Amino acid sequence: MYERKTLPDLNCGLDLIGEVLYGKWKMRLLWFINEGFKRPSELQRKIPGASRRVLNVQLKELESHELVGKVIYPVVPPKVEYYLTDFGQSLIPVIGAIGQWGDEHDQRLRTLILKNA
Amino acid sequence: MYERKTLPDLNCGLDLIGEVLYGKWKMRLLWFINEGFKRPSELQRKIPGASRRVLNVQLKELESHELVGKVIYPVVPPKVEYYLTDFGQSLIPVIGAIGQWGDEHDQRLRTLILKNA
DNA sequence: TTCAATAGGGATAAATTTATCCCTATCTGA
DNA sequence: TCAGATAGGGATAAATTTATCCCTATTGAA
Numbered sequence: 001m002y003e004r005k006t007l008p009d010l011n012c013g014l015d016l017i018g019e020v021l022y023g024k025w026k027m028r029l030l031w032f033i034n035e036g037f038k039r040p041s042e043l044q045r046k047i048p049g050a051s052r053r054v055l056n057v058q059l060k061e062l063e064s065h066e067l068v069g070k071v072i073y074p075v076v077p078p079k080v081e082y083y084l085t086d087f088g089q090s091l092i093p094v095i096g097a098i099g100q101w102g103d104e105h106d107q108r109l110r111t112l113i114l115k116n117a
Numbered sequence: 118m119y120e121r122k123t124l125p126d127l128n129c130g131l132d133l134i135g136e137v138l139y140g141k142w143k144m145r146l147l148w149f150i151n152e153g154f155k156r157p158s159e160l161q162r163k164i165p166g167a168s169r170r171v172l173n174v175q176l177k178e179l180e181s182h183e184l185v186g187k188v189i190y191p192v193v194p195p196k197v198e199y200y201l202t203d204f205g206q207s208l209i210p211v212i213g214a215i216g217q218w219g220d221e222h223d224q225r226l227r228t229l230i231l232k233n234a
Numbered sequence: 235t236t237c238a239a240t241a242g243g244g245a246t247a248a249a250t251t252t253a254t255c256c257c258t259a260t261c262t263g264a
Numbered sequence: 265t266c267a268g269a270t271a272g273g274g275a276t277a278a279a280t281t282t283a284t285c286c287c288t289a290t291t292g293a294a
Contacts (some may be wrong), residue, residue, distance in 0.1 A: 001244095005279065008230065009166040013219025014144055014212075016226040024139075024282075027131055040241060049126045051283050056242060064233045076290050077240035087225070094218050095131075101211050102130025108204070109133040113125065116181045118274095122249065141252075157271060168253050173272060193260050194270035237294085246284085253278070264267085 020065040023058045025050045027095045030084065033068060034092050038081040067091065137182040140175045142167045144212045147201065150185060151209050155198040184208065 009015045021027060025047055032046045040059070044052055059082065062068045067088035073079040084092070102109065126132045138144060142164055149163045157176070161169055176199065179185045184205035190196040201209070219226065 002280070010227060010230065011166075012145075013216040013221075013223065014148070015219070016223060016230070017215055017219035018141075019230045020226065022141075024135075028129075031131070041239075049128075052241095053243085053284080054282055057282090060242095061233075065229050072241090075240095077292090078242085078290085080241065087222070090222075091218060094214050097211050097214050098134055099130040101208065102132070102134035104130075105204070105207075106130065106133060109137065110127060112182050113127065113133070113136045116178075117121070117125070119250070158269075169271095170254080170273085171252055174252090177272095189271090192270095194262090195260085195272085197271065235294100237292105239292090240290085242288090244285105244287085246286105248283070249281080251278100251280070254276085255274105256276105257274085258272090260270085262267105262269085264265100 020062075020067060021091070023061065025055060025058050026062060027098065029055065029058060029062060030067060030088055030091060031095055031099070033082050034084055034089070038083060040080055040082075043082075062088070137179075137184060138208070140178065142172060142175050143179060144215065146172065146175060146179060147184060147205055147208060148212055148216070150199050151201055151206070155200060157197055157199075160199075179205070 008019055010019070028047055029043060032043055037043055037046050040055065043059075044050075044055055047055065059068065059070075063070060063082075066085055068082050069085050071081045071083070073081070125136055127136070145164055146160060149160055154160055154163050157172070160176075161167075161172055164172065176185065176187075180187060180199075183202055185199050186202050188198045188200070190198070
């Protein structure tokens with residue numbers, strides 16, 4: 001586990017939400033869990049760009065921040081299902097708004113990003 | 118300048134918006150510029166947690182992504198003013214929604230974050 | 235009986251982001 | 265005359281995040 005060496009700023013809402021949502025895959029994880037992809041292996045398949053490892057790590061953080069919960073079925077082979085807590089649910093409209101802006105400006109963004117790569 | 122070694126994923130709206138908004142201070146910069154803090158020095162005072170340098174760098178990226186523009190006044194000492202482009206403006210409601218969620222859950226987030234620090 | 239699927243964590247390397255420090259220039263005020 | 269404000273960039277170090285690789289365990293299928 002990595003231990004942070006500096007304290008986070010917690011001045012405004014943006015700082016606060018940043019602490020729980022700032023992670024490359026966190027919004028996607030929440031989004032896909034909300035869409036019904038609950039098992040780690042399903043999420044890994046939905047997000048092929050991320051390594052298995054990071055997804056585990058970020059899921060764990062989401063869990064520690066009470067945005068998701070998990071159910072471990074005592075079966076073999078192992079079966080785990082994540083779900084959104086009410087707290088996590090409340091974030092879905094926000095993530096929706098973010099993703100929607102990206103979708104709406106898809107073409108322009110794509111062009112800009114590639115031009116500045 | 119840092120040159121990236123891997124290509125970005127550009128699959129969905131979240132990837133796209135991430136490319137222009139993923140940077141510790143970018144949302145705050147847009148927000149404060151929108152509130153009327155236009156000069157670099159004003160922005161630096163509004164965001165004391167960030168080094169002068171990063172703010173410059175991130176402003177430059179926002180500019181290259183056409184979210185902000187800048188006016189350089191040919192005076193001495195130098196005077197520069199940033200402004201939101203229409204494109205940048207269109208992001209303000211999204212940032213508002215994000216910050217609002219953070220504000221609404223201020224107490225809970227603060228507790229969670231500190232507990233997991 | 236060997237391989238894939240299942241879940242997840244440790245150790246370490248690589249990539250990326252952010253911070254620090256220093257340098258350029260000019261004007262105003264103490 | 266020296267400090268401070270103004271804007272901004274280079275070089276480098278530190279912090280942080282993400283990727284890679286490897287290991288544990290069990291069951292069912294080829």
